[in-house]
Amino acid sequence: MSNDIIIQTLTEKIQALISTDPDVFLVEIKIKPTNNIKIYLDGDQGVSIERLVQFNRRLYKQLEEEDLFPGGDFSLEVSSPGVDEPLKLHRQYIKNCGRFVEIILNDGTKKEGKLVTVNNDVITVEEQKARLTGKNKNKEVGQGKEKKLETVTHTVALIDIKTTKIQIKF
Secondary structure (H helix, E strand, O other), X not given: OOHHHHHHHHHHHHHHHHOOOOOEEEXXXXXXXXXXXXXXXXXXXXXXXXXXXXXXHHHHHHHHHHOOOHHHOOEEEEEOOOOOOOOOOHHHHHHOOOOEEEEEEOOOOEEEEEEEEEOOOEEEEEEEXXXXXXXXXXXXXXXXXXXXXXXXXXXXXXXXXXXXXXXXXX
């Protein structure tokens, strides 16, 4: 059976499992050549570990009963994407509004800032940039300068985005 067919089958099964919980949605399914299956689920308010364990157990049981992988030759991991995984769905952008992101555009340029709005086709990110200002013109060069923060707003079309990752700020 090809990976595409397996992914389609797994998608149908996981969609049926999460249908009772409209807050939860499927982000991605990855299958390694060793039949290591990774399913990423997310939720509008996050997904608890307990919920992920329930989905994992129910899906694992179905896969065993239906002998989708003969001889039980598979491993299954159901988890949330985590911060190291890029945002893939529009719903994830909405969920992460208000958080800091790093965006790599298709042309290779990078934008960083706070995700402030998400529309159907574009997102808006506010970046804080430090700018030096001169306070006293009589002082020597480099003295009497202070930093002023200015907000730069970037409006980015979703189709122009290669990857978006959440940035953890302390």
